[in-house]
Amino acid sequence: MGYCKNCGVALDENIDLCPLCGLNPDEESPSFEKIMLKETENTKSYPRFDRLTKKQRLTFFWELSGIILLSTIIITSLIDFIINKSITWSKYSITVSLVLLVNTTLFTFLRKRQFIFLIFSFLSTALLLMLFDWYSQNNGWAIQLGIPLLFSFYFWVFLIAIITKYNKHHGLNILAYYFLATGFFTLCIDGIIAFYQTKVFQLQWSIIVFACLILISGILLYIHYRLKKEIFLKRFFHI
Amino acid sequence: MISHFFLITLPFKSFCSSFKNFVVVLNNNNTKSFWYPLDNAAKIYPAIQNDELTNVYRIAVVLKERIKIAHLINILPKLEERFPYYKVTLKKGFFWYYLEQTNTPFQLIVDKSILCRAFDQKRNERLLFRILVIKNRISIEFSHILTDGGGAFRFLQYFLLLYFQQGGIDVREQLNEFVVNPKDFHEEFVDSYKEYFKKEVPPNFKRPKSFHLPFPLNRKPRFDVLVAVMPLDEIKKVAQDKEVNITVYLIALYLYVLQDIHKTLPEYSRNKKNKILRIQVPVNLRNIYPSKTMRNFSLFVMPEIDLRLGHYTFDEIIKIVYHKIQLETDEKLINKIIARNVGGERKIIVKGIPLFLKSLLLNYKYYSMGANQYSGVVTNIGKINLPEAVEKKIDHFILTPPPPNKKLKINCGIAGFKNNLVLSFGNITISKEFEKKFLNFLVQQRINVKLSKY
Numbered sequence: 041m042g043y044c045k046n047c048g049v050a051l052d053e054n055i056d057l058c059p060l061c062g063l064n065p066d067e068e069s070p071s072f073e074k075i076m077l078k079e080t081e082n083t084k085s086y087p088r089f090d091r092l093t094k095k096q097r098l099t100f101f102w103e104l105s106g107i108i109l110l111s112t113i114i115i116t117s118l119i120d121f122i123i124n125k126s127i128t129w130s131k132y133s134i135t136v137s138l139v140l141l142v143n144t145t146l147f148t149f150l151r152k153r154q155f156i157f158l159i160f161s162f163l164s165t166a167l168l169l170m171l172f173d174w175y176s177q178n179n180g181w182a183i184q185l186g187i188p189l190l191f192s193f194y195f196w197v198f199l200i201a202i203i204t205k206y207n208k209h210h211g212l213n214i215l216a217y218y219f220l221a222t223g224f225f226t227l228c229i230d231g232i233i234a235f236y237q238t239k240v241f242q243l244q245w246s247i248i249v250f251a252c253l254i255l256i257s258g259i260l261l262y263i264h265y266r267l268k269k270e271i272f273l274k275r276f277f278h279i
Numbered sequence: 280m281i282s283h284f285f286l287i288t289l290p291f292k293s294f295c296s297s298f299k300n301f302v303v304v305l306n307n308n309n310t311k312s313f314w315y316p317l318d319n320a321a322k323i324y325p326a327i328q329n330d331e332l333t334n335v336y337r338i339a340v341v342l343k344e345r346i347k348i349a350h351l352i353n354i355l356p357k358l359e360e361r362f363p364y365y366k367v368t369l370k371k372g373f374f375w376y377y378l379e380q381t382n383t384p385f386q387l388i389v390d391k392s393i394l395c396r397a398f399d400q401k402r403n404e405r406l407l408f409r410i411l412v413i414k415n416r417i418s419i420e421f422s423h424i425l426t427d428g429g430g431a432f433r434f435l436q437y438f439l440l441l442y443f444q445q446g447g448i449d450v451r452e453q454l455n456e457f458v459v460n461p462k463d464f465h466e467e468f469v470d471s472y473k474e475y476f477k478k479e480v481p482p483n484f485k486r487p488k489s490f491h492l493p494f495p496l497n498r499k500p501r502f503d504v505l506v507a508v509m510p511l512d513e514i515k516k517v518a519q520d521k522e523v524n525i526t527v528y529l530i531a532l533y534l535y536v537l538q539d540i541h542k543t544l545p546e547y548s549r550n551k552k553n554k555i556l557r558i559q560v561p562v563n564l565r566n567i568y569p570s571k572t573m574r575n576f577s578l579f580v581m582p583e584i585d586l587r588l589g590h591y592t593f594d595e596i597i598k599i600v601y602h603k604i605q606l607e608t609d610e611k612l613i614n615k616i617i618a619r620n621v622g623g624e625r626k627i628i629v630k631g632i633p634l635f636l637k638s639l640l641l642n643y644k645y646y647s648m649g650a651n652q653y654s655g656v657v658t659n660i661g662k663i664n665l666p667e668a669v670e671k672k673i674d675h676f677i678l679t680p681p682p683p684n685k686k687l688k689i690n691c692g693i694a695g696f697k698n699n700l701v702l703s704f705g706n707i708t709i710s711k712e713f714e715k716k717f718l719n720f721l722v723q724q725r726i727n728v729k730l731s732k733y
Contacts, residue, residue: 048414050345279374279630
């Protein structure tokens with residue numbers, strides 16, 4: 041009776057391949073360390089973009105975008121300074137570049153911690169709006185209009201991200217959730233703009249958009265959960 | 280509900296045919312797959328588990344000969360037939376998790392990976408147990424969501440009997456013990472905690488926090504196991520000299536070593552740490568109640584010493600452990616613990632909380648009412664007896680408890696077989712001081728301890 045060199049079990053004489061590990065009984069599988077070493081060697085000898093890991097690619101993207109944005113800041117401020125002898129119009133490009141840099145940094149290093157990523161992204165963008173407001177006569181539109189709209193946008197994005205993350209079955213249901221979130225976001229836009237203009241919170245056009253989106257979402261959810269995949273309500277909701 | 284489902288679908292002609300039909304019903308894609316809620320003990324595990332705290336334990340059997348793989352492959356369908364309630368996967372409901380039938384067949388896996396690793400549904404590991412094979416060792420790893428050591432060991436017993444039957448050993452008599460009347464089959468997957476829950480019994484009290492070992496944690500993957508094999512008769516003799524059994528002796532030793540480590544801490548650290556040393560000892564409730572369940576049905580007794588009262592000699596600890604175990608395994612006290620556990624789950628306010636919030640609460644409760652309350656775990660599967668012809672083929676068994684949590688850090692599993700007692704220390708720290716002190720004590724008692732590593 042022979043033995044498999046890989047997993048060490050006894051095999052009948054007429055067996056060519058070990059039914060447990062699928063290898064030739066005389067063949068010893070390379071150890072995990074050897075495989076890893078080989079992988080590392082391969083990576084070292086072929087430092088091509090398509091061989092980089094996702095993390096390496098993101099870091100590469102971050103470095104590249106960092107160089108571009110910092111160059112933009114330096115070049116625009118220099119041109120502005122040379123022409124006008126002070127920083128005038130370039131403050132817009134500097135602010136936008138800095139906020140973009142913050143957001144690409146957040147995306148590269150905190151993309152898995154969605155809550156923190158979105159909070160800091162929101163804060164940086166809100167700061168951008170406030171600075172723009174300040175640059176342009178400071179009439180308060182950022183706090184009364186811009187930031188509430190931005191907040192509602194981030195809120196629905198966050199909710200969608202959470203739902204997508206914890207939903208195992210990604211199909212039409214995700215599309216339905218996107219539609220629903222868009223519907224709610226239109227309500228927010230309508231309400232916030234109305235409040236900014238008239239100091240009264242009233243909804244007009246967004247109700248029609250919302251009703252349409254609700255209908256579409258309902259159909260999509262029905263298709264996903266009832267027609268494509270049956271959910272056994274009794275077990276799902278058992279208490 | 281489930282029992283009615285089975286009673287309706289199972290024909291009552293003969294045992295074998297009924298089981299076959301039962302499985303056909305379960306495997307029929309046109310039929311609704313069967314499901315059942317998690318038992319009371321299992322409910323907490325999905326909420327707390329992660330890559331390190333896996334809640335997966337292992338029972339390994341080391342044979343004297345190399346494993347004949349063809350025999351193992353032949354018995355897998357029979358196992359599926361006999362234990363259809365283990366052919367399930369974990370699903371999320373709105374209020375609770377539940378177990379749902381899966382079509383994934385029972386499989387054999389080469390035992391070359393990390394011990395007691397988590398079941399990863401993303402990697403298509405849908406079942407909640409695995410059978411691992413290497414050289415002359417067969418191991419089964421079960422998630423505590425599915426069953427406890429009692430259930431897993433019975434599964435392994437049947438597994439071994441089938442395996443050796445393939446090798447020509449006559450074990451028909453022992454296999455007949457596994458034959459169950461179809462009418463009573465549902466008893467194997469009932470939640471026995473609920474079955475034996477008494478509403479009128481007052482719940483158990485909360486214990487004060489206990490001491491935890493101060494060792495720094497290992498780098499991930501943290502879990503490491505040290506196996507110590509010793510002659511059963513030698514340790515039995517030293518335990519008998521103290522007029523106690525092996526379990527009591529080893530629990531007392533565990534406490535004694537903890538006390539020793541507590542004593543050697545720097546004064547500031549010693550004063551800051553809790554001074555109650557408490558060991559969690561699982562008790563198989565099937566030995567107390569007439570339950571046939573193959574799901575979780577165990578609770579814990581917790582012998583303890585309070586270092587605020589002074590230093591304890593080993594003999595004093597033995598006395599305390601002995602009496603504490605006698606007291607706490609009393610059925611009335613067990614009822615009290617069941618009342619606490621099941622009572623909580625039955626509260627409408629608990630039932631009605633959505634799962635994601637419930638998971639957060641359970642996670643908090645696990646540490647406040649669970650891990651904080653004990654300093655160590657000693658789990659003893661006892662002396663394993665099998666038919667003589669089968670015993671001749673087996674060298675020893677190893678019971679590896681689930682990886683301990685970050686507070687507990689170390690635990691110990693014990694399995695006795697013929698004249699071998701095997702201690703398996705699970706450890707997630709960089710220190711082996713505990714094991715060293717524990718085994719040194721045994722060596723000082725003139726017990727021959729042989730160490731091995733998984």
